Amino acid sequence: MDKAQQDALKKAAGIEAAKLVTDGMIAGLGTGSTVRFLVDELGRRVQEEGLRFTGVTTSRRTQEQAEGYGIKIVDVDDVDRIDVTIDGADEVDKNFDGIKGGGAALLWEKIVATNSDKIVWIVDESKVVDTIGAFPLPVEVIPFGAGHVIKKFEAKGYKPVLRLDADGKKVRTDENNYVVDLHLGRIDHPRELAEDLIDTVGVVEHGLFLNMVDTVIVGDPNGPRVMTNGNK
Numbered sequence: 001m002d003k004a005q006q007d008a009l010k011k012a013a014g015i016e017a018a019k020l021v022t023d024g025m026i027a028g029l030g031t032g033s034t035v036r037f038l039v040d041e042l043g044r045r046v047q048e049e050g051l052r053f054t055g056v057t058t059s060r061r062t063q064e065q066a067e068g069y070g071i072k073i074v075d076v077d078d079v080d081r082i083d084v085t086i087d088g089a090d091e092v093d094k095n096f097d098g099i100k101g102g103g104a105a106l107l108w109e110k111i112v113a114t115n116s117d118k119i120v121w122i123v124d125e126s127k128v129v130d131t132i133g134a135f136p137l138p139v140e141v142i143p144f145g146a147g148h149v150i151k152k153f154e155a156k157g158y159k160p161v162l163r164l165d166a167d168g169k170k171v172r173t174d175e176n177n178y179v180v181d182l183h184l185g186r187i188d189h190p191r192e193l194a195e196d197l198i199d200t201v202g203v204v205e206h207g208l209f210l211n212m213v214d215t216v217i218v219g220d221p222n223g224p225r226v227m228t229n230g231n232k
């Protein structure tokens with residue numbers, strides 16, 4: 001699949017998911033290239049159809065895009081509950097276990113997700129996999145002592161790589177932390193891995209989102225397809 005085809009599938013999933021946002025809702029808005037299409041569509045509806053909703057964003061990038069359309073954005077602590085959060089994902093399997101954080105927004109995304117009544121992911125079909133882990137697992141790490149955390153990951157065979165940007169500078173999250181990507185190849189025991197990561201001092205959060213998502217809208221060449229999680 002070339003990039004143009006992949007973008008068309010992402011866009012179709014984003015437009016489909018935008019239908020879930022209706023007047024008066026509090027909607028969580030994720031981060032990434034797929035969510036950009038979602039926010040474009042919501043912005044269009046705000047401007048052309050008078051849609052009125054309140055957004056809670058999972059990154060400064062999404063906040064800027066949404067506010068550019070006149071969408072009202074509030075802080076996560078200004079709301080009691082979020083009706084629905086729509087976000088992208090890097091991988092998802094048939095057990096609805098997924099990897100997120102390719103865009104370094106995993107921490108805010110997980111905070112927003114865990115305060116949402118419903119979680120929806122929008123992905124193109126290439127993200128639906130049998131076993132997660134081919135996509136390097138992002139882990140958000142505090143800069144102080146990050147070198148020691150990386151050495152501990154190396155000793156465990158996690159194949160960590162500190163994420164750098166195109167200019168070779170260390171990527172910083174919206175909380176000013178680093179991202180370490182674990183090149184695991186496949187993750188057969190995600191729950192054990194999640195526990196091990198979160199127990200490592202210096203780790204703030206990891207990109208394993210296990211059985212959290214309710215619905216996945218998959219951009220498919222035959223039209224958006226919906227996967228519903230019956231085990232939550």
Ligand SMILES: O=C[C@H](O)[C@H](O)[C@H](O)COP(=O)(O)O
Binds near residue numbers: 031035088090102109
């Ligand atoms: O940190 C970024 C997020 O988890 C994204 O939602 C994820 O990486 C998917 O992004 P994209 O839609 O660009 O593939």
